[in-house]
Amino acid sequence: MTPSSTPRDYLVLGAGAIGGTLAHHLAAAGHPVTVVDTDAQHIAAIRAHGITVEHADGSRRAVPVARALTPQQAADAGLTTRRVLLATKGQDTETAMAWLAPRLADNGFVVSCQNGDNEPVIASFVGRERVVGAFVNIFADVVAPGVVRDGGAAAFVVGEVDGSQSERVTQTVADLQAWGPVRQTDNVQGYLWAKYGFGEILTATALVDAPMAHTIDRHRAVVAEVAREVNRIAIAEGRRLEAFDAYEPAAFLDGVAPEVTDAALDRLIAWLHTMPKDRSGVWRDIAVRGRRTEVHLDLDRYFRLADAHDLHTPLLRRLDLMLAELEEGVRDFDDANLTELGRATCLTAGSREPGR
Template sequence: MTSQYTIVGAGAIGGTLAVHLHLAGADVQLIDADAAHVAAVREHGLRIEQPSGALLANLPISTPDDAPEQLGAVLLAVKAQATDGVAAWIAPRLADDGWVASMQNGLNEATIASHVGADRTVAAFVDLFADVIGPGVVQDGGIGAIALGEHAGPVSDRVRTLAHDLRHWGEPIVTDNVDGFLWSKLGFGAMLVATALADADMGDLIDRHRRGMHALVREVLSVATAEGIALEGFDAFVPGDYLAGAAEADAATDGLVAWLATQTKKRSGIWRDIAVRGRRTEVPTQYGPVVAAGQRHGIPTPLTAWLVDAIVRLETGAIAMDEAHLAELDGMAAA
C-alpha cells in the first residue's frame, strides 16, 4: 500500500523530506504558513538544489486556512516555538490511526504528545543541513544523520515504514533511543547557536572559541546525563569526549571542525533567522528546558542561560552580532 504523509512546515527540513518521500513513491501533501512559498510551490513545484543537481517535485500544498480536514501521518517541521500552537491545530484533525513525528531540533515530543497523545507521537532526530533560499527553493547544504523511533514504546511498524519510505534520501537509524540523539544534538547545537552571536562561519567560530564552546557542551550533556539519557554519537559529534578531559574535547572538536568544513551550509538556522529573516528564534524553547532540568538536578548551567539571554538580546536588537560575545563566553568558561 502507498504510504501517505502530510508535511506541516514545508521549509528547509520539511521540504527536503517531502521531495525525497515523493521520489520514493509515497503520496505527499504539504501545509505551510508562508504564503509566498505556497504560491511558488503551486506554480513551479518544490525544488531542492543539491551539489549534484536539482530535484523537483510537484506536490499539493495548502496554507493552514485551506488545509484538508483530516490528517493521517504527519511530519512536523516547524520551528520549535511554533510546536505547541501547531500541535493544538493538528489534534482535532488527526485521524484515530494518525500520528505526528517531530522532525525538529529540541525536545518537542512531549509538547506534541500533550495534544495528540503519546501513542500517536513519533520521535525523530534530524541532522540535515538545509536552507530555504527563496520561495519554493530549498538548498541542500550537506549530509547528516536521521534517527527515528517511538516517543513512548519500542520501535514500531510505522517507524520502520517511515525509515523505508525515506530510502531515496538515505538510510535513517531506527532506534529505541531517539532521546539520546536529541540530547546530543542539543549539546552540539549549543555550539551552533553560539556561533549566531557573530557574523562568521560555524566551523571557524567553534575552532576559535573552544574554551567557551566546550564548557557549553559540557553543561548541556551533564544535564542530559543527570536526566538518565544514554547519549548517542552522530556524524562527527562524539558526546562522550566532551565529558572527558580537555584533550579529548579538543580532539573531538578537531574532527567536528573538519567535518563542518565539508558542509556547504556554513551558518546555522539560528543565524539565518536573525540575520536574513529578521525573526525570533527557537533558542528559548529549545534551551529553556535544559536550564530548568539543570535546576531540578542541582547542575548549574550559567553559560546556557547566558546564551539564551544573549540570543534574545540579539534578536530583539539590544545587541549586534560581534565575535566579542564569544570572547565573553570564553572568559566566563575560564573563570
C-alpha cells in the first residue's frame, strides 16, 4: 500500500504528542486537517504558526492546518465531521465523546489513537459500527505550545475491532502512511494487548528518573514479571498476542525458558537505546506536568479481569500504589523503587534470569 494522494478531511481531537504528530504529517501530505484541543495556548500557537515537529537533530518543520480550535470555538463554528482521530488521554475519553457525538456525521467514524482500551467507551456514545481500533506506539512529547518533539519511528496498525476488512480502514491507513509505516490488521486486539504488556514495562521504569533502557537492564526480573502478569490476563481473555517493534510478547509468557526472555530483553533494550525519547509518558506526566497518569485506568481494568479469571497480579497492584504515591508527592523517583516492587513476588532486581 502506498500513501494516499486523495485529500480527505480529518478532525484530530486532542493535539498532544500523538494527535499533534499525526495532524502534522496529514496536513503536510495535503489533507485538510482540523485540530481541536482544550489547551487554548497550544491551539493559539498552532493557529499562528502551524504544528511544528522537532527532530532529534534539532531540525524543525512547521506545517499549517486547516483549522485549530478549542472545543468551544468548534461548537460556535457549527463544526461537523466524518473522519476523527481521537488522541486524547484515556481518562478524557468520555468528556471528548460527549462533545463529539452530536457533531459526528451519520456515516462518520472514530479511530481510537490512544493508549488503553477506549473503544468500548467510544462505542457507548456513537455505536460499535462507528468505531475503528488502532495500535499506536508513537514516541513523542509536546515540548512547547504548538511544538511536538519527534520520538522516532515505531509501530502503528489500524483495524476494525471485529477483525473484518473495510474500505474506511484501507483509506485511513493509506492516509496515515504520510507519517510512516502504518499497516492494516485483522487482529488489532492482539496488538493492543501486546502493547499493554510493553506499556506496563515502560510504566515500571517511571518509578525512576533514569533512561528507560538503563532501568530495564538493571531490573530485568521485575519488568519481565510485570509483562507476564499482563500477558496472563490476555491469554485468559483468549487474545493472540502480536509482536511489534522490538517487543516480543511471547518471550514473557509462563513456561518460557529464562534465556529466551533474557535475549528478548537484550533486543528490547538495544532498540530503546536508539530512540530519541528516553523517559516514558507516564514519567513525564508525573515529573514534568504534575498530573495524574492515565495508566491507573488501564490497571483498574486489568485488576477486574484478573479477578474474573482468578489471577494474581501483585506487581501490578503494587505498581499502581507506588505511582499514586509519586503523584501525591509522598514518594521520590528512585532506583530502589524497582527493587521494592520486585519484593511483591520476592524477585531480585538485577537478576538476569527473569523466566519461570
